[in-house]
Amino acid sequence: MSALTIFSDREASQPVWHSTEAEAIRERLNAKGVRFERWEADRDLGENPDAETVIKAYQHAIDRLVAEKGYQSWDVISMRADNPQKTVLREKFLSEHTHGEDEVRFFVEGAGLFCLHLDGEILQILCEKNDLISVPAGTPHWFDMGSSPHFTAIRIFDNQEGWVAHFTGDKIADAYPRLA
Numbered sequence: 174m175s176a177l178t179i180f181s182d183r184e185a186s187q188p189v190w191h192s193t194e195a196e197a198i199r200e201r202l203n204a205k206g207v208r209f210e211r212w213e214a215d216r217d218l219g220e221n222p223d224a225e226t227v228i229k230a231y232q233h234a235i236d237r238l239v240a241e242k243g244y245q246s247w248d249v250i251s252m253r254a255d256n257p258q259k260t261v262l263r264e265k266f267l268s269e270h271t272h273g274e275d276e277v278r279f280f281v282e283g284a285g286l287f288c289l290h291l292d293g294e295i296l297q298i299l300c301e302k303n304d305l306i307s308v309p310a311g312t313p314h315w316f317d318m319g320s321s322p323h324f325t326a327i328r329i330f331d332n333q334e335g336w337v338a339h340f341t342g343d344k345i346a347d348a349y350p351r352l353a
């Protein structure tokens with residue numbers, strides 16, 4: 174179940190707000206400029222879909238975002254617990270970073286934890302299948318796929334280069350809860 178848990182960025186041991194209600198999550202995130210919507214990820218992708226299969230199945234959703242926002246490129250990130258790169262990739266995304274563009278992700282399988290560092294708060298969003306999230310450009314954030322990752326997400330970019338991150342060097346992520 175999608176969830177939002179909010180902490181102060183100075184106190185990692187006690188959340189100040191928590192909800193699993195999609196509408197409450199949406200309102201709270203929208204107030205911070207973060208887009209959060211529940212879309213329909215209803216296509217059968219099989220057990221371990223390749224990128225082409227995922228793109229083909231969700232071209233209609235990509236087209237909708239492109240028409241709305243003029244995005245220029247997209248790719249698919251898919252992780253499973255047996256991926257030999259899982260620990261390296263988990264560590265990479267666990268380092269606080271920013272992007273020069275909105276981070277737009279549509280979860281079509283599984284789940285992952287986005288953590289945004291905004292206005293003195295840490296917003297932890299447990300995104301799951303059906304969730305569309307767009308984190309504003311320049312927002313410091315990290316992402317935890319967990320020790321047994323299982324998710325597939327479509328990433329949509331407003332440039333041709335794809336994923337480019339700027340690591341902040343801040344170790345704040347180490348203090349906050351992770352995905353089990």
Ligand SMILES: CSCCC(=O)/C(O)=C/O
Nearest residue numbers: 250266278285315316326
């Ligand atoms: C669900 S996409 C996660 C990886 C990624 O692209 C990113 O930028 C995390 O912050």
Ligand SMILES: [Fe+2]
Nearest residue numbers: 270272276314
């Ligand atoms: Fe990111």
Ligand code: NI
Nearest residue numbers: 220282283323
């Ligand atoms: Ni699956």
